[in-house]
Amino acid sequence: MTVHGRALRLVLLGPPGAGKGTQAKILEERFGALQISTGDLLRKHVADGTQLGLKAKGYMESGGLVPDDVIVGMMEDRLAGENSFVLDGFPRTVPQAEALDAMLVRLGKPLGAVLLFDADRETLIRRLTGRWTNPRSGATYHAVFNPPKVAGVDDVDGPLVQRPDDTLEVVEKRLATYDAQTAPLIEYYAGTGLLVRIDGLQPIERVTADVLRAVGAADGAPA
Numbered sequence: 001m002t003v004h005g006r007a008l009r010l011v012l013l014g015p016p017g018a019g020k021g022t023q024a025k026i027l028e029e030r031f032g033a034l035q036i037s038t039g040d041l042l043r044k045h046v047a048d049g050t051q052l053g054l055k056a057k058g059y060m061e062s063g064g065l066v067p068d069d070v071i072v073g074m075m076e077d078r079l080a081g082e083n084s085f086v087l088d089g090f091p092r093t094v095p096q097a098e099a100l101d102a103m104l105v106r107l108g109k110p111l112g113a114v115l116l117f118d119a120d121r122e123t124l125i126r127r128l129t130g131r132w133t134n135p136r137s138g139a140t141y142h143a144v145f146n147p148p149k150v151a152g153v154d155d156v157d158g159p160l161v162q163r164p165d166d167t168l169e170v171v172e173k174r175l176a177t178y179d180a181q182t183a184p185l186i187e188y189y190a191g192t193g194l195l196v197r198i199d200g201l202q203p204i205e206r207v208t209a210d211v212l213r214a215v216g217a218a219d220g221a222p223a
């Protein structure tokens with residue numbers, strides 16, 4: 001997909017619960033921009049019982065990060081052949097960001113922007129512990145902030161579940177992992193001129209409006 005003739009290549013950065021997946025899905029629906037979520041890819045591997053999934057499961061359940069070499073290998077396969085993409089949850093460490101830079105140079109596909117979403121810790125915890133997820137599509141709802149028409153059921157296709165890593169105990173570990181291993185990416189990308197800060201505390205539609213402004217599609221230009 002393109003916005004005014006430009007390929008859309010974005011990284012969505014921010015702590016768990018900041019709204020990366022929600023906005024990536026909206027960009028996908030509105031522009032056909034391919035959402036590539038490392039979390040969704042890993043959950044599929046876990047559900048399918050692949051070697052990669054078996055390796056990743058323990059890290060995910062404990063709120064830690066899956067090792068960089070596993071993630072980078074998975075993303076190299078996924079990015080080849082894609083011209084436009086919205087990266088949701090990758091990169092998450094400085095070595096992953098360096099590997100992504102090298103991949104995109106090889107592919108001749110530079111990033112357009114890195115959107116940083118943020119919200120305070122209390123809000124992040126409230127969002128994650130109230131989140132309901134469609135395990136088939138990765139679509140998310142929230143019991144209070146974004147409820148489905150019928151509680152526990154996706155508006156489009158079948159039952160919703162609560163993710164096993166959305167318990168308070170694991171959420172707190174995920175937030176600590178973010179602070180220690182992913183937050184340094186803010187400085188990494190600030191130096192590239194690609195970083196755009198978005199206030200993730202706003203209601204979903206207002207966040208979307210800021211995202212569209214940041215990618216130059218504030219007028220809702222068609223894909």
Ligand code: AP5
Nearest residue numbers: 016017018019020021022038039066089127131141142145
């Ligand atoms: P992943 O699935 O990527 O989880 P995450 O980064 O922790 O992000 P989340 O999906 O929890 O949050 P989000 O920002 O997408 O929020 P959402 O839009 O859903 O990763 C899971 C695990 O996989 C990791 O812990 C790690 O182990 C592993 N992993 C993944 N990638 C990896 C990598 N690159 N390297 C190593 N390991 C990796 O919103 C949250 C809730 O809030 C929803 O209910 C939503 O409806 C609601 N909401 C959203 N926006 C708003 C708003 N503006 N106002 C009110 N409510 C809102």
